[in-house]
Amino acid sequence: MTSPKRIILATDTYYPQVNGVSKSLQETREVLEGLGHEVALIGPDKTMPNPIYPQIPMPIPSPKKVVTLFEEFKPDHIHIATEGPIGILTRSHCVDRNLKFTTSFHTLWPEYLSKLMLVPSSLTWNSLWWFHSAAELTMTRSKSMMEILRQKGFQKVAEWTGSYDPNCFYQRERKDNTSKRPIYLYIGRVSVEKNLEAFLNLDLGDGTKRIVGDGPYLQTLKAKYPEVEFLGEKSGEELAQAYCEGDVFVFPSLTDTFGRVVVEALASGVPVAAFPVTGPKDILASPQLGAMHDDLRVAIEEALRHGDRYECARYATKFSKEKVAEQFLKNLVPVKEAGKDTTAREQHPTN
Structure with missing residues (x-):
């Protein structure tokens, strides 16, 4: 086992919100803490109604909280999981202080926003490339997504696959004897x-x-x-x-x-x-x-x-949560790494 690490996890969605991203992040945090690592969350403590998607409230980030947490927690690793207000604020904090961090790409926002709001997908891809280009590494859910991101100009990508909780989801005896099958x-x-x-x-x-x-x-x-x-x-x-x-x-x-x-x-x-x-x-x-x-x-x-x-x-x-959390841990990068030039990644994306 690796020595205990101090990890900051920044996300715009988290429990009790119910979606695949929040569940995976919650599971990863629980497994890491069970292994002795410390995980500090920058999450959606305060929210406002989301006009686009009422089921997922819009987080209201606190710059003061972010600064205080970084000063007191002194992380070994920083991971920014989402591209919303909390993700953008944490990214800005890291870039301004030359702190190295990783990001993750969970959602195909170009396709979603194109369907929901008719936003041109090229515009969304450019915004996402800007967000992730400052990271040392962008994790995504599958090898297919890794290839898509490379085609869009994302040069440093790694797989952090989706997870599930084996303590909850397993074969059980069927109880429905009335519904017509299949x-x-x-x-x-x-x-x-x-x-x-x-x-x-x-x-x-x-x-x-x-x-x-x-x-x-x-x-x-x-x-x-x-x-x-x-x-x-x-x-x-x-x-x-x-x-x-x-x-x-x-x-x-x-x-x-x-x-x-x-x-x-x-x-x-x-x-x-x-x-x-x-x-x-x-x-x-x-x-x-x-x-x-x-x-x-x-x-x-x-x-x-x-x-x-x-x-x-x-x-x-x-795909058990334990195996996926181990994969996440291996993908993290040290906050400070001397002599590494990150400017080489700053190339225009391909739309």
Whole structure:
């Protein structure tokens, strides 16, 4: 084991907010602290309503808190996890004082903002490149995302894959004996960018389409698809059991960098059907785990035909929170490293 480290983690989203990024950061922090490392959080203590996405409040950063924390904590490593107000403030503090830090790229904001607000993706990519170019290293969720970032001008990237909690998500006995099977399951945020209508519009014949989760698009979909089961947001044991009830997990998103819910489904013994895009194509390594196809119906049929519940659960263990936290720790860089020139990374991105 490495000697105990003092790590500052800056993020615009954290528990009790419910999303893949906040869950992964919380798990990584818990594992690191369990190993004896100290992790100081610069998080969203104060927030304001978010007009774009009400479910995720907009953080209000405190410059005074950041300065005080750095002076008192004296970190060995600094990681900036998100590109929002807290991330920008912490980045500015580090750049002004020549402190070396890492960042992570969790969200394909160019695609999201293009869909939600019609913001040109090239503008968002330029902003993201500016943010991450000052870092010593940018971590991202998959090898596919690493390649995308390199094509956009990000020169120092490393994999920090998504995680899940094996103490919560594992194969359980099914309790649903009343719903018509197969159960076509989606769990996650219910929003436009998740491309859920590509799933809900499919005529799959017999069976039950089931959506578990909340989000700004929930009421719209409820009204449009009355035949679909919408079970709302679940957590803890209820969420874990909800995964296990599925016969196939349908993941129609085209813009996720990883897809934490995909791994949680596999860990629960449920094969996955998805489009062949970043995230699923980095996870679904064999037909026993599920299927990918440009025709989502074909992917669903193949996943049902070839999926192996036991192999799904076995394979998912490679994404356990303990293994992923170890990967994160290895990617960190010392706050001060003499003689290293960081200006070589300052090149214009490719759009």
